[in-house]
Amino acid sequence: MKKAPKPLPACATPVAEGMKIFTASEQAVKAQKGVMEFLLINHPLDCPICDQGGECELQDLAVGYGGSASRYHEEKRVVLHKDIGPLVAAEEMSRCINCTRCVRFGIEIGGAMELGQAFRGEHAEIMAFVSDTVDSELSGNMIDLCPVGALTSKPFRYSARTWELSRRKSISPHDSLGSNLAVQVKNNRVMRVLPIENEDVNECWLSDKDRFSYEGLNSAERLTKPMIKQGGKWLEVEWQVALEYVSNGLRQIAHEAGAEYIGALATPHSTLEELYLLQKLVRGLGSHNVDFRLRQSDFSADSKQTGAPWLGMAVADVNLVDRFLLVGSFLRKDHPLLASRVRQATKKGAQVNLIHATDDDLLMPIANKEIVPPTEMATVLAQVLKALSTIKQATLDTSVQQIVQPVTPTASAQAMADSLASGERVAVLLGNFAQQHPQASQLQLLAQHIATLCGAKFGFFGEAANSVGGYLAQAVPFAGAEHGMNASAMLAAQRKAYILLNTEVELDMQNPQQALAAMGAADMVVALSAYKHHAMEYADVLLPIAPFTETSGTFVSSEGRAQSFKGTVQPLGDARPAWKVLRVLGNMLNIPGFDYNNSEAVRDEVLGGGTDVSAKLGNVLHSVSAQTATWNVTGLQRVSDVPIYATDAIVRRAASLQKTRDATTPCALIHSIELEKLNLQSGEMVKLTQGQGSVRLSIIADDSLPRGVVRVAAGHTITAELGAMFGTIRVERA
Amino acid sequence: MLSEQVRAKIDRELKKYPPDRKQSAVMAALRFVQDEKGWIDTGDMVDVAAYLGMSQMGVYEVATFYNMYNLKPMGRHTLTVCTNLSCQLVGAMETLDYIKNKLGIGVGEVTADGKFGLREGECQNVCDEAPLLMINNKKTCGHLTKEKIDQILAELDKE
Numbered sequence: 001m002k003k004a005p006k007p008l009p010a011c012a013t014p015v016a017e018g019m020k021i022f023t024a025s026e027q028a029v030k031a032q033k034g035v036m037e038f039l040l041i042n043h044p045l046d047c048p049i050c051d052q053g054g055e056c057e058l059q060d061l062a063v064g065y066g067g068s069a070s071r072y073h074e075e076k077r078v079v080l081h082k083d084i085g086p087l088v089a090a091e092e093m094s095r096c097i098n099c100t101r102c103v104r105f106g107i108e109i110g111g112a113m114e115l116g117q118a119f120r121g122e123h124a125e126i127m128a129f130v131s132d133t134v135d136s137e138l139s140g141n142m143i144d145l146c147p148v149g150a151l152t153s154k155p156f157r158y159s160a161r162t163w164e165l166s167r168r169k170s171i172s173p174h175d176s177l178g179s180n181l182a183v184q185v186k187n188n189r190v191m192r193v194l195p196i197e198n199e200d201v202n203e204c205w206l207s208d209k210d211r212f213s214y215e216g217l218n219s220a221e222r223l224t225k226p227m228i229k230q231g232g233k234w235l236e237v238e239w240q241v242a243l244e245y246v247s248n249g250l251r252q253i254a255h256e257a258g259a260e261y262i263g264a265l266a267t268p269h270s271t272l273e274e275l276y277l278l279q280k281l282v283r284g285l286g287s288h289n290v291d292f293r294l295r296q297s298d299f300s301a302d303s304k305q306t307g308a309p310w311l312g313m314a315v316a317d318v319n320l321v322d323r324f325l326l327v328g329s330f331l332r333k334d335h336p337l338l339a340s341r342v343r344q345a346t347k348k349g350a351q352v353n354l355i356h357a358t359d360d361d362l363l364m365p366i367a368n369k370e371i372v373p374p375t376e377m378a379t380v381l382a383q384v385l386k387a388l389s390t391i392k393q394a395t396l397d398t399s400v401q402q403i404v405q406p407v408t409p410t411a412s413a414q415a416m417a418d419s420l421a422s423g424e425r426v427a428v429l430l431g432n433f434a435q436q437h438p439q440a441s442q443l444q445l446l447a448q449h450i451a452t453l454c455g456a457k458f459g460f461f462g463e464a465a466n467s468v469g470g471y472l473a474q475a476v477p478f479a480g481a482e483h484g485m486n487a488s489a490m491l492a493a494q495r496k497a498y499i500l501l502n503t504e505v506e507l508d509m510q511n512p513q514q515a516l517a518a519m520g521a522a523d524m525v526v527a528l529s530a531y532k533h534h535a536m537e538y539a540d541v542l543l544p545i546a547p548f549t550e551t552s553g554t555f556v557s558s559e560g561r562a563q564s565f566k567g568t569v570q571p572l573g574d575a576r577p578a579w580k581v582l583r584v585l586g587n588m589l590n591i592p593g594f595d596y597n598n599s600e601a602v603r604d605e606v607l608g609g610g611t612d613v614s615a616k617l618g619n620v621l622h623s624v625s626a627q628t629a630t631w632n633v634t635g636l637q638r639v640s641d642v643p644i645y646a647t648d649a650i651v652r653r654a655a656s657l658q659k660t661r662d663a664t665t666p667c668a669l670i671h672s673i674e675l676e677k678l679n680l681q682s683g684e685m686v687k688l689t690q691g692q693g694s695v696r697l698s699i700i701a702d703d704s705l706p707r708g709v710v711r712v713a714a715g716h717t718i719t720a721e722l723g724a725m726f727g728t729i730r731v732e733r734a
Numbered sequence: 735m736l737s738e739q740v741r742a743k744i745d746r747e748l749k750k751y752p753p754d755r756k757q758s759a760v761m762a763a764l765r766f767v768q769d770e771k772g773w774i775d776t777g778d779m780v781d782v783a784a785y786l787g788m789s790q791m792g793v794y795e796v797a798t799f800y801n802m803y804n805l806k807p808m809g810r811h812t813l814t815v816c817t818n819l820s821c822q823l824v825g826a827m828e829t830l831d832y833i834k835n836k837l838g839i840g841v842g843e844v845t846a847d848g849k850f851g852l853r854e855g856e857c858q859n860v861c862d863e864a865p866l867l868m869i870n871n872k873k874t875c876g877h878l879t880k881e882k883i884d885q886i887l888a889e890l891d892k893e
Binding site for chain 2: 107112113114115116117118119120128129
């Protein structure tokens, strides 16, 4: 810079009026060379065998600004490799140039300082505390941030060079954020997934689930041929045979028993097009039993809502909120990147108020919290509402008066109300747990009134990539003129035929016990799946469909952002995109309106041309009123989370994610006082029973849980014998 | 678990800083732990981290950065001999060798009876007294000669 006596670092010099900067002056070039020489002094010259080769910032800089030879002849320092977990490899720490970006990421974005720089000077090295592991659900971003080959991707290591990979855009099929992905492909195989920067959605980050789930795409469990069960044996058949079998079977059941004996269950990880064609097929057959809300248990808000439940605000605006009320959400594990945005907001002074049944560390300051059993969540909301109505001197709507009248706000409910009332940009958000709750509509109604009183944004985090899209695709039983059965009713009143789209009933449903019984009793179960799974036990036909990387489609994220994507690789084996399979089935069954040339035509039919869906979104409940305590549980009640790496078929088969601490075999957790009452020791094996089924798990004392509950994860094979995610559960010594 | 005395000392230290800057007391907290038991193990760092509401790794960074923290047992009396330039010019290395021979231990080691530990240290800012050593990071003894070292060791041995 002109008139400065020394060269100045660009990254740490504020720009000022009239500054004259020379980036290629003799002085600047000399300084750059000097810095490069220092950086390279201890850096090993192992680029040919380094995984970062070809995408290494240091390599690029060395080529651009470094000297051609080193003047350093002394010994280079050696830093020992570390094992910091199954996702991030820290095998060549001698390559580390101690920039500490990984440390900063942990502190500023991840919320926990898991890596740090220990020792000093020549001996400084990046490590986790006493050879601990990095367990953050965002840890993969450190790989992207590392400018050298010190932190690399363990699953991807040594499997391809960056210049051999083609880079194709896609959208995450997992959580409801709709992260933008760059899927990297070699020889028609997905080798790696990286983020595409989108400030409005995932910024430049990806959660580990989005980043490493691709391993599940290449799983050995992939279904590659249509299969039919005949005489108890599975036979691989041609598509034509399988589809004829399905269409004949469906036609026969519709004819003999009636179309209402056909039900369809799809996961919210299916695309908009798939869900739309599925409901069109089912309705074309004359049934209205179609649902994608598999883990929901309270459907009383159906058709009483102004639109599809959504986030109620733009994702980017989450950072600007100054008061949060989070109801029933395993925020960090269910929505890793949204949690990070809430964390950013708290750094700017936002207050987080939490009403939930567990007290997992959110890695951010929580202003007020009420950790109560599921049965009491509505009461706590009523208390907050009452306290808030006093502050705002507002009269309450008649729909909530009955429940609000008898309650007296506790000190923490009062504190929450004070906090919310003092905010300027308030958000009241309901999590997955609140949506799966047996009193979901009550919680929604109370939260809605709280939001109205404090002028807050009001919304749902949304469980999966297409939780909003499912409503738009009309894959709900109340979308048509005639109302059908919802996901829960279809199982309670067993149907004769079930069409499963991506669904593994024992893992994806609210009540796996009931679901398996219904599947077992059905005459015909058609499973459209990318994987050979437990359906082999109860299904009659398995149709191999393509996961998100092998099909085109659209996901509508929780903020109502419709994002379409194209297939990145060819479908594996004989697998086909599900929308094509459903189209052919529609044609074979002579249902009109199944002549689509491409998935875009389906999308346009659903969304009416554009991608703006805002007119179809709406969280406001009408003609629902809250009642006092209608739900009683005797004895202990179950609290279930769906662990982060158990949410959908793809992640459940992603090998490296399954080795993380988040994917360890679930234990039953219980408050130590309850444990004492049961006369059990922490660590003991117990028998947990719900309805007809029971499982054996070890039980661990966890005093952060409220009294009267047992926390048992859902979505896991080990707990699939159990019943609903909420309700009574019996614990006894095994 | 931090002892009651250590916690009381940390609490007093915390009054010097704003309530949302509790981690400012980390260096003092580690010092109190070391004063009490002679060294700091990883469990102590975890306890300090919990007490000050900071990350465990953050405490580890501090503890490993400063060389006056003992990360392993260093005997009842830790002798730290300054080996920086001013001391070296007037025979710090000879002083160090003499102590090594006398105690029969090397730098970073502890005598078999656990009484003495020996370390190399950095400048104590009293170069006019060189060569010098420090006892338990508290007491500086300068103008060292063989006789003076013998005398210091004998006195410490009696304690």
